[in-house]
Amino acid sequence: MTTSPFILVLYYSRHGSVLNLAKQIAKGIESQGIEAKIRTVSARDETESDYPLVTQDDLVSCLGIAMGSPCRFGTMAAPLKTFWESTSINWLSGDLIDKPACVFTSSSSLHGGNEATLLTLSLPLLHHGMLLMGVPYSEPELHNTTSGGTPYGASHVSGLNSSNELTYSEVAICKTLGQRLAITAQKLG
Numbered sequence: 349m350t351t352s353p354f355i356l357v358l359y360y361s362r363h364g365s366v367l368n369l370a371k372q373i374a375k376g377i378e379s380q381g382i383e384a385k386i387r388t389v390s391a392r393d394e395t396e397s398d399y400p401l402v403t404q405d406d407l408v409s410c411l412g413i414a415m416g417s418p419c420r421f422g423t424m425a426a427p428l429k430t431f432w433e434s435t436s437i438n439w440l441s442g443d444l445i446d447k448p449a450c451v452f453t454s455s456s457s458l459h460g461g462n463e464a465t466l467l468t469l470s471l472p473l474l475h476h477g478m479l480l481m482g483v484p485y486s487e488p489e490l491h492n493t494t495s496g497g498t499p500y501g502a503s504h505v506s507g508l509n510s511s512n513e514l515t516y517s518e519v520a521i522c523k524t525l526g527q528r529l530a531i532t533a534q535k536l537g
């Protein structure tokens with residue numbers, strides 16, 4: 349079993365945008381002195397990352413979870429949905445109850461469903477009894493952003509060919525969310 353405290357940054361990404369968000373959220377977490385363990389859910393991940401598949405031990409032992417998916421017709425990608433449908437054993441055992449959590453997403457278009465995706469990503473976490481957190485408006489980039497970043501979670505607008513870089517606002521909102529998750533996880537112990 350894993351012993352040192354860590355927060356799980358769980359993602360699925362096909363072209364790398366969600367992975368880029370995951371890395372920024374991990375920076376926010378690690379700025380608070382907690383390890384961020386980045387893990388994916390599918391070997392079909394085409395981002396050529398070195399991140400391993402999530403394990404049962406990761407899920408049970410983590411202090412909290414940040415979870416991200418591309419927007420797929422306004423909801424989460426199938427590999428993440430499949431992953432959550434494999435967690436009945438954790439639901440029955442209450443493994444995730446009272447662990448803090450947050451969500452993040454990337455969509456190709458500005459109004460293409462990223463907020464809807466964040467809300468649907470939240471649902472399995474709530475069913476598992478997790479403590480869901482968003483981004484408070486004390487983060488100034490929520491007011492300034494002309495791309496991604498919402499009170500429901502971090503987001504990125506990748507453009508039609510996934511060519512958009514993360515904007516200053518999107519990065520700032522990721523880091524704030526990661527920091528908030530880490531601070532809360534530490535307080536909850």
Ligand SMILES: Cc1cc2nc3c(=O)[nH]c(=O)nc-3n(C[C@H](O)[C@H](O)[C@H](O)COP(=O)(O)O)c2cc1C
Nearest residue numbers: 361362363364365366418421422455456457460506
């Ligand atoms: C099957 C499919 C459905 C998609 N649905 C949407 C959508 O509803 N709205 C949107 O803005 N983008 C949509 N996209 C685009 C992705 O959300 C977008 O390219 C995202 O940034 C990909 O993230 P990734 O680079 O981490 O794979 C869709 C892409 C695919 C393949």
